[in-house]
Amino acid sequence: MYRIKKSDIVNIAQELSKEYGIFGPYIDRDAGQVMFDRLDDLSQIDLDAPIPAIPPKHVIYPHSECILKYSYDPTAKKAAIERIHSEKPKALFGLRSCDLEGIRVLDRFFLGQEFVDEFYLANRKKVFIVSNTCVKPFAQCFCACTDSGPSAKEGFDLNLTELGDEYLIEAGSEKGKAFAEKIGLAKAGDEYKDKKKKAIDISLDLFTDFAVENKAWVSRVTNRVTTGFIKEEIWEYIGNQCFECGACTFVCPTCSCFNIEDVNIGSGATERIRSWDSCSYEGYSKMAGDHNPRKPVEDRRNKRFFCKLSYSQSKKYLRPGCVGCGRCAWVCPGDIGLPNVVTYIRREITK
Amino acid sequence: MTYKPGICTFCGNGCGHFLKIVDGRPAGVFPSRNHPVSRGRLCVRGWNIHELLSTPQRLTDAMLRKNGGLIKVSYDEAIAQVVEKLKKFASDSPDALAILASPRSSNEEHYLLMKFARAVLKTNNIGLDSESGHRASLEVLNAGTGFAGMLGSAGAIAGADFLFVLDFDITKQNPILGSELHMARRAGAFMVTLDSRTTQIAKLSDVFMMAKSGSNKVVIAALAKILIDEGLADSAYIQKYTTGFEGFANLLGSLSYDDINTKTGISIEVLKEIARKLVSSRRAMAFYPSGISGLDVETIGFLFNLFLLAGKIGINGSGINPVTGLNNLQGGYDMGVAPDVLPGFQLLEDPKAHAAFAKAWGADIPTKKGRMPYELLSEKSSKLKALVVIDHDEGIVRYADRLKELEYIVYIGAFENPFTEFAHAVLPIASYIESEGTYTNTERRIQLSAKKADPPSGILPGWRLVCELAKKAGASWNYASPADVMNEIAAVTPPYSQVSYEKLRKSFGIQWPCDTQNPNGTEYFSADTSTKKLSFYPVKADYSIPTVSTEFPYQLMIGKAQHFWHQNNLMRLTKIPLREYNTTLLLFPEGYVEISPDDAKSLGVREKWPVMVKSHAGEMKAAVKISGEVRSGTAYIPYFIQETISKFLLEHREVLARGEDATIPVKIEKV
Numbered sequence A: 001m002y003r004i005k006k007s008d009i010v011n012i013a014q015e016l017s018k019e020y021g022i023f024g025p026y027i028d029r030d031a032g033q034v035m036f037d038r039l040d041d042l043s044q045i046d047l048d049a050p051i052p053a054i055p056p057k058h059v060i061y062p063h064s065e066c067i068l069k070y071s072y073d074p075t076a077k078k079a080a081i082e083r084i085h086s087e088k089p090k091a092l093f094g095l096r097s098c099d100l101e102g103i104r105v106l107d108r109f110f111l112g113q114e115f116v117d118e119f120y121l122a123n124r125k126k127v128f129i130v131s132n133t134c135v136k137p138f139a140q141c142f143c144a145c146t147d148s149g150p151s152a153k154e155g156f157d158l159n160l161t162e163l164g165d166e167y168l169i170e171a172g173s174e175k176g177k178a179f180a181e182k183i184g185l186a187k188a189g190d191e192y193k194d195k196k197k198k199a200i201d202i203s204l205d206l207f208t209d210f211a212v213e214n215k216a217w218v219s220r221v222t223n224r225v226t227t228g229f230i231k232e233e234i235w236e237y238i239g240n241q242c243f244e245c246g247a248c249t250f251v252c253p254t255c256s257c258f259n260i261e262d263v264n265i266g267s268g269a270t271e272r273i274r275s276w277d278s279c280s281y282e283g284y285s286k287m288a289g290d291h292n293p294r295k296p297v298e299d300r301r302n303k304r305f306f307c308k309l310s311y312s313q314s315k316k317y318l319r320p321g322c323v324g325c326g327r328c329a330w331v332c333p334g335d336i337g338l339p340n341v342v343t344y345i346r347r348e349i350t351k
Numbered sequence B: 001m002t003y004k005p006g007i008c009t010f011c012g013n014g015c016g017h018f019l020k021i022v023d024g025r026p027a028g029v030f031p032s033r034n035h036p037v038s039r040g041r042l043c044v045r046g047w048n049i050h051e052l053l054s055t056p057q058r059l060t061d062a063m064l065r066k067n068g069g070l071i072k073v074s075y076d077e078a079i080a081q082v083v084e085k086l087k088k089f090a091s092d093s094p095d096a097l098a099i100l101a102s103p104r105s106s107n108e109e110h111y112l113l114m115k116f117a118r119a120v121l122k123t124n125n126i127g128l129d130s131e132s133g134h135r136a137s138l139e140v141l142n143a144g145t146g147f148a149g150m151l152g153s154a155g156a157i158a159g160a161d162f163l164f165v166l167d168f169d170i171t172k173q174n175p176i177l178g179s180e181l182h183m184a185r186r187a188g189a190f191m192v193t194l195d196s197r198t199t200q201i202a203k204l205s206d207v208f209m210m211a212k213s214g215s216n217k218v219v220i221a222a223l224a225k226i227l228i229d230e231g232l233a234d235s236a237y238i239q240k241y242t243t244g245f246e247g248f249a250n251l252l253g254s255l256s257y258d259d260i261n262t263k264t265g266i267s268i269e270v271l272k273e274i275a276r277k278l279v280s281s282r283r284a285m286a287f288y289p290s291g292i293s294g295l296d297v298e299t300i301g302f303l304f305n306l307f308l309l310a311g312k313i314g315i316n317g318s319g320i321n322p323v324t325g326l327n328n329l330q331g332g333y334d335m336g337v338a339p340d341v342l343p344g345f346q347l348l349e350d351p352k353a354h355a356a357f358a359k360a361w362g363a364d365i366p367t368k369k370g371r372m373p374y375e376l377l378s379e380k381s382s383k384l385k386a387l388v389v390i391d392h393d394e395g396i397v398r399y400a401d402r403l404k405e406l407e408y409i410v411y412i413g414a415f416e417n418p419f420t421e422f423a424h425a426v427l428p429i430a431s432y433i434e435s436e437g438t439y440t441n442t443e444r445r446i447q448l449s450a451k452k453a454d455p456p457s458g459i460l461p462g463w464r465l466v467c468e469l470a471k472k473a474g475a476s477w478n479y480a481s482p483a484d485v486m487n488e489i490a491a492v493t494p495p496y497s498q499v500s501y502e503k504l505r506k507s508f509g510i511q512w513p514c515d516t517q518n519p520n521g522t523e524y525f526s527a528d529t530s531t532k533k534l535s536f537y538p539v540k541a542d543y544s545i546p547t548v549s550t551e552f553p554y555q556l557m558i559g560k561a562q563h564f565w566h567q568n569n570l571m572r573l574t575k576i577p578l579r580e581y582n583t584t585l586l587l588f589p590e591g592y593v594e595i596s597p598d599d600a601k602s603l604g605v606r607e608k609w610p611v612m613v614k615s616h617a618g619e620m621k622a623a624v625k626i627s628g629e630v631r632s633g634t635a636y637i638p639y640f641i642q643e644t645i646s647k648f649l650l651e652h653r654e655v656l657a658r659g660e661d662a663t664i665p666v667k668i669e670k671v
């Protein structure tokens, strides 16, 4: 364990920037919104800012990215294929623990199964992670119910916890430890363990009743979702509110669906683009010959909650598919973000 | 920081977003949580707009038609030819030249194009594509209130307690506005939908009236009649704020309750309930689509009058609200892109307005109002010879035969477009993120969109191209930037008089009127601050509805943009939205005709079976789509598969002109 004066925290980013491109939370001046993105001016990093509107997943799994280029020269009768990937070193600086859990879920999806997704791997390979404990939760947070916060337990290289005018810094990997030693961070004594525990307890107390109460409910709802004991009407009601916009997928730190398209860029060359896709879109689950296992919108909606809240899915991710960030509630035009869906289902259970 | 704040310019909502730019190329989107219209939401189109903006299918060279083919030439060469030809046709005869502007252009581009037409080419034959419905709205609203735009605003919807949705699949067409309606409904607002098809908003409504097709106007007139007969009209309000009540009240006399029932199929009790809810509400708002598939003037007139009777125009955010489908349709009208109006909806034939513009521009402008490009195209006897088209939409292909006869067609646009086949000259321009510009959304919000990427090498932004055309034609225009153009717009457009780029940069847009009384804009129209009395719109006592004969027993509805892809040409350049569009199109590659299960049974047809749809004037083949969403006796054909139905529709042009709920009597035969 190490510590650093709060006002010096940017020095760590500075040091990291010698080796890594720095991505961190900042407030966009024009729109007044917290974003998480590449920063050249490190003084813009704002570790106190509320959780960023955009989950950092886009850094390793971009909204759209070219993964392959190929071309055919008809006169020379030659084809050329070029695989596009980059292993640029990146540091995610000041990522919240829900978002770190999100990346860990994506890791299991893209890397931890039968096939390894090489493009994801390339983006993910040289990533240095500095997580940031939420010493107070934000209005929409419920990580306390989904076992993903307020402080990261693993998966980071360094983890920061604000304690008064200092940050406690824990190393979670050899890489993290080596870095901390290299830059000569001051050691923190054992008393800091207690201090951190207190800070987390205070944070947990600050979660809204909704989040705290829901703790048991998330698991009960998971039970229901898994066993299928949810009335059709509930899904139908939810389906009737859905705009099929895809927002809930795009803002979810754990959603991984993608689309692949070959785009002809002229003069015989083609780019293969991978981009975010969503289970809420009718075309997403459509198959040849007009078969669609999930044609009615409510079937597509319950699919989402099955993915976030069912045991079978949790087995794959080694945790619930929802990390409690609350973003889907922000962006849903139909107001059927995951917290609300849990509420609808629990209302049904209590009836 | 690769995410740059901006606005979505697909539809008239004008939602706020961030566009991700990587190596100068759009590569992602994210919603803007503080944006007052969208507050963190985007629809399927908005979430995928980067796919359009990064398409390689761009126009990147000026081209002229030589020996039958389009040949790449320099901008200068193309501009020189275009100007020479346009000047020649403009002086040929008043009807020889027309300019079809795009409801997607920025205000600055609109303004300059309009000025170029009037002050340089001396023609008033300029109009917007897909405009008919919105024009009808502005007509009624301007006559009734002097406010030629949506009376309410998006932010006021959540606080409404009475919502009336007319012929509007709002959650598909303008989803984020639809989301506000959802919210108001959940908060307890009483919601009424009038539609001939079942939409999501219809399912969520307290009352869904599936009136017989073509009877919308009668339903609205019936509500007005009930307000008067039941003593529910707000007489204090009528007295204080309005003129023309007597005339309107008299004209409702000829509508009988028996008639209402048989013509609309809606029970009087239901109508009475709605009337009571309307008058007892605090904030009542009506929404209907405005654009290619809008309502006609008479229906809008009745709606406006109904709301006046109820005391719900300009009180506490109440009013009727046309919703624009295309991002800058409102701005186009604000900028005077119409044959008979000047910026700020000032009438061209008003000598004072005319003189003011002639003076401001230091140029003569033709005094007689012009003609709509579509009118000139459809009128077989018109002397139209040359046409300028900006960013064309589907509609114009209806006139393919006529287009082939024209002597000269200029196409100006950012993206590849099948319409260039018809063009003699093609002038490429930058896309909206490659230049600064302002766009006015459906609730009159003027928003500045910053430049976020460079145009393809050598390509001019639209505003600069128009300047170059004007200069080549001998005008001494000297605009340094879009901000400069806005300064001139502010000087000549009363509702924009206090707008400046400086102000816009510091805001999420300003809702006009933005003048000395309202320097920060106006959220909604207020009867109290209105300078004139509100007047009942002079509608006609025509309560006839289309009747079916034994020969043609079905009412065919066309066009309602049930598919939110009414911007096909752009959608075709995307991937995911295109796929969504295709999920319908692939199933019915030749288009479909939607009929009720009962009708399918009596015709003896099943899903996807081919049928002939025949009217007195023409016929077409289509596949059957069976759905509970249309009532028996009604058949529905989506306009979006225009390739199939354009020929058929060509024979029924007058029906299209009548607006959204106009129908064609047809018979359907199994083949």
Ligand code: SF4
Binding pocket: A248, A251, A252, A253, A254, A308, A321, A322, A323, A324, A325, A326, A327, A328, A329, A337, A338, A339
């Ligand atoms: S489901 Fe919603 S709350 Fe849960 S992780 Fe995804 S976006 Fe966050």
Ligand code: SF4
Binding pocket: A241, A242, A243, A244, A245, A246, A247, A248, A249, A280, A331, A332, A333, A334, A335, A336, A337
């Ligand atoms: S964000 Fe809401 S409306 Fe959009 S697809 Fe998801 S559930 Fe449906």
Ligand code: SF4
Binding pocket: B008, B009, B010, B011, B012, B013, B014, B015, B038, B041, B042, B043, B044, B045, B046, B047, B174, B175, B176, B177
């Ligand atoms: S509602 Fe309109 S402006 Fe908003 S995201 Fe969708 S297309 Fe764009």
